[in-house]
Amino acid sequence: MPRRILDRLNTRLERWLPEQRLFLKSDSATRFVRLRPLTQASVLAIGAGLFAWATVATSMLFIEGISSGGAAQNEKIAKAAFERRLDTLSKERDTRAAEALAAQDRFQTAMTQVSKMQSALLSSEERKRELETGIGVIQSTLRRTMDERDDARTKLAKVEGVGTNGGATQAARAQDMAKTVDFLSAALGQTAQERDSANADAKAAQIAVDRIAMQKRLMEERNDEIFTTLEGAVKISMAPLDKVFKQAGMDPNHVLAEIKKGYSGTGGPLNTISLSSKGTADLGGDTARAEDILRKLDDMNMYRIAVDKLPFAMPVKAHFRFSSPFGRRWGKMHEGVDMAAPTGTPIYAPADGVVIAAEWERGYGNLIKIRHEFGITTRYGHLSKIRVKRGQKVSQGERIADMGSTGHSTGPHLHYEIRISGKAINPMTFIKAGKNVF
Known part of the structure; x- marks a missing residue:
């Protein structure tokens, strides 16, 4: 029964896709490969699917780059x-x-x-x-x-x-x-x-x-x-x-x-002021x-x-795409967001702070940790190059590293974390709030 169905399909497709033969000649013999109409249709369908997928993916990347x-x-x-x-x-x-x-x-x-x-x-x-x-x-x-x-x-x-x-x-x-x-x-x-x-x-x-x-x-x-x-x-x-x-x-x-x-300093000479009849200024x-x-x-x-x-600014200012959100992934907790862009894309400090780590760490690859006010720390993983040192003070908007694919990574991207008192929170909370300022 399946054979009869395949024969019928080949017969119907014969009008548009006639049977083709691919000859392979060697010194001693000549062989050929028969390309039946159904086989040709399958190859064309797969090619069309790949072309459509490439077109949609390119369009999405282009649109996301423009919107970014x-x-x-x-x-x-x-x-x-x-x-x-x-x-x-x-x-x-x-x-x-x-x-x-x-x-x-x-x-x-x-x-x-x-x-x-x-x-x-x-x-x-x-x-x-x-x-x-x-x-x-x-x-x-x-x-x-x-x-x-x-x-x-x-x-x-x-x-x-x-x-x-x-x-x-x-x-x-x-x-x-x-x-x-x-x-x-x-x-x-x-x-x-x-x-x-x-x-x-x-x-x-x-x-x-x-x-x-x-x-x-x-x-x-x-x-x-x-x-x-x-x-x-x-x-x-x-x-x-x-x-x-x-x-x-x-x-x-x-x-x-x-x-x-931290901004409460006062000083200068104190002079008398005029008082009202009630004895007050x-x-x-x-x-x-x-x-x-x-x-x-x-x-x-x-x-x-x-x-x-506070880390309200974006660590990546060039075109990028959010390739992975905060939350559970493959049965484990993903404690940050991933921002994908080409290797060497500049990474900037989203707020003033002090570098507390600039080294290789398992899983993260090249990693930078920055301590900010109010017990907030930020992490930047999978870097191709680290441009700061431990103990260095950085300002909001200062370039601290280049994007890369070191550590456990499938491609160049930035793994960005925000922690409050050591507990990881969704960085999108600060990123979305920062849209009201920047």
């Missing part, structure tokens, strides 16, 4: 944009701080002028009271003097024989009264003029105070708008950084606290908001330092 190059370019663009945003925020913060200081200086100058005007007004009121008191004293003295003068004239009239109600006495009284009235009128006129001048100064001072208060209110509204914009920008910029560390399984507050321990609402923004910008700077100290 595009991702690297996008990482560089995102990092540059992040740097430019931080620089812009820093410049705007400095500008707003300068404007706030200038406004505060103008306000202090205006308040000083108002204080001088109020002092002048108080001095005018005090002088007015002194003049009123002086006029009262003058009036009392004049009345007493007039009484003494009248007594003296009465006595003089009696001595001279002139009556106390004589015309001379009345005329003298009238003349003295006119002089007194003229003196008092002049004094009162001068006092009224000084009072009017003091009232005019007071009104001008009140107008100036109202104008300064209006300018201060407008400045406060403008500052509130500026601070609101800055607070929003800082909040938006902080969110991706918080997300980076949370995706990597790390507490952002713990990261900041640890980084600040005079910090307004805007000043408190500015201090809060400065603290958040400082946290952003600490985040940037932490990013350089």
